[in-house]
Amino acid sequence: MTQHKETYRETWAFVLQRLSALVLAPLVIVHLGVMIYAVQGGLSTSEMLGRTQSSFMWPVMYGLFFVAAGVHGALGFRNILQEMTTLPGRSINTFALGLLALVLIFGLQTIRAIA
Amino acid sequence: MDNNSDQRELTVHIWRSEASASDDDLQPDGAWQTWEVPVRNSQTVLDVVTWIQRHRDPDLSYRYACRVGMCGTCAMTVQGKPRWTCRTRIGTVVDGNELTIAPLRNLPIIKDLATDMAPFFDKWAEAGAQFVPDRNVDQQTMAPVKPDSRARRTADVAIECIGCAVCYAACDTVAWRADYLGPAALNRVWTLVNDEREASPKEHLKAVAGESGCLSCHSHQSCAELCPKHLNPTASIAGLKRKSFLLALAGRS
Incomplete structure (x- = not known):
């Protein structure tokens, strides 16, 4: 791996983590707000599905949410492994990509279920 | 006595x-x-x-x-x-x-x-923390640098480092990852990135944007707290992060 490629990759990892945080911040607030509102008077599957199927905006919002969370979480996990373990860079990247894949798979399933 | x-x-x-x-x-x-x-x-x-x-x-x-x-x-x-x-x-x-x-x-x-201060100074060399003069500038006339220009003032704020390694010893990130360049070397590079006489500030940025460079800083600010010259390497490193970020977005990292 050349110095330039390494620099390029690390800078983009940094940029993507910040941009995904930027996307996550408002979505987390909306998500928490809806949770607090929805839990009043108890939760039911039909009530939740009724809401998420009422508009195409809900699946879109949660789609964006899980992609941003996956990217942000995987990069953060990668940083922690880089700093706190002596694992080689390649294994660290594999772990991080694995985590991203897991979130994307579960996220897609969820979206399919609520859309 | x-x-x-x-x-x-x-x-x-x-x-x-x-x-x-x-x-x-x-x-x-x-x-x-x-x-x-x-x-x-x-x-x-x-x-x-x-x-x-x-x-x-x-x-x-x-x-x-x-x-x-x-x-x-x-x-x-x-x-x-x-x-x-x-x-x-x-x-x-x-x-x-x-x-x-x-x-x-x-x-x-x-x-x-x-x-042994050798690893500390080796990292200055690794970070490319040396001034590279712009050969295109006419050496006879010397380009004037206005002391009150924004770039000059930004460089001046960080320039009084005496290399005592207090910030380096204070830094938790250095303690965690042995290859991290550390506050002093990165602070020096920030002065070069802002130096109007520098041949290629972008090359300096590229040298410190890698895994062991400015992007690893956690902004704990121990360096700024303890620097005996009252410099703020954390702010310098934040500047390097900002410029690396913009360079990447502009597609030139």
Whole structure:
């Protein structure tokens, strides 16, 4: 791996983590707000599905949410492994990509279920 | 000299090494040794160490040069925090009667209080922290640099570093990852990135945007808190992060 490629990759990892945080911040607030509102008077599957199927905006919002969370979480996990373990860079990247894949798979399933 | 002693004595604990650093063990085993040292007016931590070496144990190793806060040679861990010892008065760090002095953290110990500064300065070289003159500028006429221009002022804020490694010893990120370039080298690169006479500020940015560079800083601000010159390497590193970020977005990283 050349110095330039390494620099390029690390800078983009940094940029993507910040941009995904930027996307996550408002979505987390909306998500928490809806949770607090929805839990009043108890939760039911039909009530939740009724809401998420009422508009195409809900699946879109949660789609964006899980992609941003996956990217942000995987990069953060990668940083922690880089700093706190002596694992080689390649294994660290594999772990991080694995985590991203897991979130994307579960996220897609969820979206399919609520859309 | 003894006539300005006020008879009080200070209990001084100094860390003594039992071996020099090796590649596997930068900070080898050692033990605390305690002396009573007479208190004097305006006494500095360096005065205390010197007194012990001259009057109690000539075998005690430490390092200093200018004694006036210019050379950056005498930094040690005083009361658990890195400080330059020549300009640290006892009165400002001793609360009670006890003083502890140990070698700087994050550097290999040579003996007792003397650390090997080579890894610290090697990282300046690794970070490309050297001025590269712009050969396209007409050397005869010299391009004027306005002292009040924004770039010049930004560079000036960070320029007074004397390389004492206090920030490097204070930095938790250096403690966590041995290849991290550290606050001093990155702070220096920030002055070059803002230097209007630099041939290629972008090359300097690229040199420090990697895994071991500015992007790894956690902004704990220990460097800014403890820098004896009151510089703010954290702010310099934040500047480097910002410029690397924008360079990447512009597709030129």
